[in-house]
Amino acid sequence: MAYAYLFKYIIIGDTGVGKSCLLLQFTDKRFQPVHDLTIGVEFGARMITIDGKQIKLQIWDTAGQESFRSITRSYYRGAAGALLVYDITRRDTFNHLTTWLEDARQHSNSNMVIMLIGNKSDLESRREVKKEEGEAFAREHGLIFMETSAKTASNVEEAFINTAKEIYEKIQEGVFDINNEANGIKIGPQHAATNSSLAGGQGGQQAGGGCC
Amino acid sequence: MLTRVKSAVASFVGGIMAGSSDGEQPSGAELPHKFPYMRPAFLGLSPDEIECSADHIARPILILKETKRLPWATGYAEVINAGKSALNEDQACCEVIMVKKKPGAPSTPSKTPTAKRRSSLPNGEGLGLRESSESDGLLIHYWALFDGHAGSGAAVMASKLLQQHIIEQLQDVLDILRNLGSLPPTVLGEEPNHPGTPGTNRTLTRAASLRGAAGAPGSPSTPPPRFFTEKKIQHESLVIGALENAFKDMDSQIEREKAVYNISGGCTALVVAFILGKLYVANAGDSRAIIIRNGEIIPVSAEFTPESERQRLQFLGFMQPHLLGGEFTHLEFPRRVQRKEVGKKMLYRDFTMTGWAYKTIEDEDLRFPLIYGEGKKARVMATIGVTRGLGDHDLKVHDSNIYIKPFLSCCPEVRVYNLTQYEHGADDVLVMGTDGLWDVLSNEEVSESVTSFLANCDPDDLHRYTMAAQDLVMRARGVLRDRGWRITNDRLGSGDDISVYIIPLMNSLWTTPYFTSLHRA
Ligand SMILES: Nc1nc2c(ncn2[C@@H]2O[C@H](COP(=O)(O)OP(=O)(O)OP(=O)(O)O)[C@@H](O)[C@H]2O)c(=O)[nH]1
Ligand SMILES: [Mg+2]
Numbered sequence: 001m002a003y004a005y006l007f008k009y010i011i012i013g014d015t016g017v018g019k020s021c022l023l024l025q026f027t028d029k030r031f032q033p034v035h036d037l038t039i040g041v042e043f044g045a046r047m048i049t050i051d052g053k054q055i056k057l058q059i060w061d062t063a064g065q066e067s068f069r070s071i072t073r074s075y076y077r078g079a080a081g082a083l084l085v086y087d088i089t090r091r092d093t094f095n096h097l098t099t100w101l102e103d104a105r106q107h108s109n110s111n112m113v114i115m116l117i118g119n120k121s122d123l124e125s126r127r128e129v130k131k132e133e134g135e136a137f138a139r140e141h142g143l144i145f146m147e148t149s150a151k152t153a154s155n156v157e158e159a160f161i162n163t164a165k166e167i168y169e170k171i172q173e174g175v176f177d178i179n180n181e182a183n184g185i186k187i188g189p190q191h192a193a194t195n196s197s198l199a200g201g202q203g204g205q206q207a208g209g210g211c212c
Numbered sequence: 213m214l215t216r217v218k219s220a221v222a223s224f225v226g227g228i229m230a231g232s233s234d235g236e237q238p239s240g241a242e243l244p245h246k247f248p249y250m251r252p253a254f255l256g257l258s259p260d261e262i263e264c265s266a267d268h269i270a271r272p273i274l275i276l277k278e279t280k281r282l283p284w285a286t287g288y289a290e291v292i293n294a295g296k297s298a299l300n301e302d303q304a305c306c307e308v309i310m311v312k313k314k315p316g317a318p319s320t321p322s323k324t325p326t327a328k329r330r331s332s333l334p335n336g337e338g339l340g341l342r343e344s345s346e347s348d349g350l351l352i353h354y355w356a357l358f359d360g361h362a363g364s365g366a367a368v369m370a371s372k373l374l375q376q377h378i379i380e381q382l383q384d385v386l387d388i389l390r391n392l393g394s395l396p397p398t399v400l401g402e403e404p405n406h407p408g409t410p411g412t413n414r415t416l417t418r419a420a421s422l423r424g425a426a427g428a429p430g431s432p433s434t435p436p437p438r439f440f441t442e443k444k445i446q447h448e449s450l451v452i453g454a455l456e457n458a459f460k461d462m463d464s465q466i467e468r469e470k471a472v473y474n475i476s477g478g479c480t481a482l483v484v485a486f487i488l489g490k491l492y493v494a495n496a497g498d499s500r501a502i503i504i505r506n507g508e509i510i511p512v513s514a515e516f517t518p519e520s521e522r523q524r525l526q527f528l529g530f531m532q533p534h535l536l537g538g539e540f541t542h543l544e545f546p547r548r549v550q551r552k553e554v555g556k557k558m559l560y561r562d563f564t565m566t567g568w569a570y571k572t573i574e575d576e577d578l579r580f581p582l583i584y585g586e587g588k589k590a591r592v593m594a595t596i597g598v599t600r601g602l603g604d605h606d607l608k609v610h611d612s613n614i615y616i617k618p619f620l621s622c623c624p625e626v627r628v629y630n631l632t633q634y635e636h637g638a639d640d641v642l643v644m645g646t647d648g649l650w651d652v653l654s655n656e657e658v659s660e661s662v663t664s665f666l667a668n669c670d671p672d673d674l675h676r677y678t679m680a681a682q683d684l685v686m687r688a689r690g691v692l693r694d695r696g697w698r699i700t701n702d703r704l705g706s707g708d709d710i711s712v713y714i715i716p717l718m719n720s721l722w723t724t725p726y727f728t729s730l731h732r733a
Contacts, residue, residue, distance in 0.1 A: 008267075036278050039275065039675055039678070039679055039682070040272075040273060040274070040275045040289075040682055041272050041273070042277075043260065043261045043264040043265070043272075044260075045260035045261075045263075045264070058260070058263070058264055060264065060270075060272070070686070070691070071273065071682065071686055073691075074270065074271075074686075074691050074692070075270045075272060076270075077269055077270050077692060078267065078269035078270045079270075181269060182269050
């Protein structure tokens with residue numbers, strides 16, 4: 001299918017926080033109640049529209065379990081966006097965010113857009129992490145933030161789409177070098193003809209700054 | 213594999229055939245594809261997933277999905293190359309097949325095989341196989357790896373069709389294979405030999421046998437007496453022959469269908485087939501299989517490369533010099549001979565030698581050596597680094613009309629491992645891998661890492677072999693650092709496509725009802 005851009009995402013966070021469920025809800029509009037431990041990497045894809053443009057999201061769902069950490073780390077490279085997920089009913093998954101963030105910052109390109117997600121918002125009665133805590137963490141580290149429920153689908157669309165909007169804005173600002181595939185962005189076939197004008201013309205204030 | 217053809221061509225061009233137009237191979241690029249590019253069927257990937265997998269930057273390691281199983285809980289993992297070719301040129305196939313007799317007359321071969329094929333069984337051993345009266349069939353477990361070069365066409369086609377040829381070959385000898393009680397008859401349709409009564413009159417005096425050869429008189433009503441000492445052919449040899457002929461048929465089919473389809477390149481093939489209690493390992497190329505039993509390494513294949521097959525290739529060049537096109541010499545020298553060295557004595561070796569000797573350099577010796585380069589860089593006619601496999605019918609020396617195919621063999625070496633002869637524990641496995649694995653990890657390193665990985669797994673976790681395969685591919689791929697892909701001790705990781713099966717050999721996995729019922733039958 002023709003698209004203007006392709007953005008590569010990665011979903012990270014502790015095991016059991018609902019990464020695979022978020023992906024499934026976003027791509028298939030389904031919820032999977034039993035936990036199938038992800039033991040490698042799984043892929044999903046969906047088309048969205050931003051600013052009247054077709055954008056294809058290519059999403060890599062990684063394994064959260066500690067023993068797969070070195071494999072998961074090796075997948076950060078070449079992602080334009082990351083969804084960093086914790087479980088609002090498990091404080092330890094929130095406490096581990098700093099480690100995840102350090103890992104992500106170290107192994108990805110510096111312009112990667114990170115969306116912090118507090119998942120399982122449907123389980124209000126079992127909440128251990130206040131929404132304000134999530135907001136504060138995001139503010140402190142320069143992340144976007146949302147609470148979602150992969151079960152009720154609340155905010156799931158928004159989480160994926162808002163991340164894409166942020167990436168799209170960065171492209172408009174010329175922050176991303178869209179010709180470098182290591183940034184997790186590909187220009188679609190229909191766009192390729194105008195690509196040189198986009199790359200060269202728009203990045204006024206930060207031309208070439210996307211290169212790390 | 214692509215670079216192994218390309219870079220050689222480049223250096224060759226710089227060597228003796230510099231200054232040329234682009235020597236395009238007649239590729240049939242305008243013809244339709246026989247099969248589109250794909251990943252192994254058992255991975256069950258969507259087009260989107262296939263697109264994701266072809267990421268040369270992050271190089272995702274693909275494993276079996278949660279919902280898929282391979283027979284015996286076999287583990288599988290693969291990763292794409294680091295950018296040398298757009299697509300992953302390795303291919304794989306794994307199936308459990310019930311070979312059944314062809315319909316109609318039992319001994320007239322028909323073209324369509326009627327084997328029941330099941331790919332990626334829902335839960336290891338196929339449900340439903342039981343119903344299909346296995347009493348007259350032969351159950352085969354089949355694992356195959358193909359490593360393509362100069363295009364993915366041949367590898368994809370072989371991954372789809374090689375098992376069909378194996379089925380057809382086995383169908384021809386099905387009744388004989390199922391009748392383990394008596395040796396395969398020498399001539400079909402005659403009284404079978406009974407091993408219980410080893411022919412007392414088989415071993416005759418030379419004189420008697422010569423008389424027999426001259427045409428022994430015999431009454432037409434009674435079976436003629438045997439005058440010759442006769443080789444006893446075991447059932448195992450019939451399976452080996454079937455595998456060998458299947459490879460040959462596959463290669464012929466590629467050649468035939470190149471006329472109507474675009475089937476690019478060539479491929480190596482490594483097959484493991486479990487038939488009647490034995491593992492048959494058929495290898496044509498530079499993939500490798502080893503068995504790890506109780507920590508001990510048992511190699512069950514050998515690689516076919518310009519170095520390992522030097523003498524065969526040199527002999528062919530010697531016997532049929534026209535195949536060398538006047539451009540190559542079948543002799544090997546430690547380095548290229550220079551014109552100013554003509555008349556001097558230089559080290560060389562011929563097809564009759566494994567050691568070296570001196571010969572006086574003649575003009576002819578200035579030709580490019582048929583085998584040149586060392587180790588992974590060794591090439592046949594400066595073009596290809598692997599000497600057995602399927603396809604490559606169009607492959608020519610760059611910018612010339614010299615075909616490489618006559619020097620390549622599609623014949624596999626088949627080795628047999630009798631599974632029933634040994635006790636196998638949960639950590640005893642057969643590891644199959646393409647050269648992407650073995651180029652960077654030794655047998656010992658592979659054995660060590662698989663063994664220690666499995667030891668740290670829950671023995672009841674059926675994903676353990678999948679996770680071990682993923683771990684092994686990760687070790688061979690390494691991680692991307694500033695100076696490329698690196699593995700342990702800062703050694704260079706493999707930038708090639710890497711594909712790996714880890715097949716558990718634990719007896720309880722393959723002594724399934726189907727297996728045992730077959731033996732009763
Ligand atoms: N109530 C509720 N349960 C959820 C939600 N999201 C996920 N779950 C449940 O949480 C468990 C774990 O979900 P997964 O998506 O498999 O977790 P994961 O993050 O992919 O875990 P790993 O693959 O091990 O890294 C499953 O049992 C889900 O059903 C949610 O929004 N609400
Ligand atoms: Mg998961």
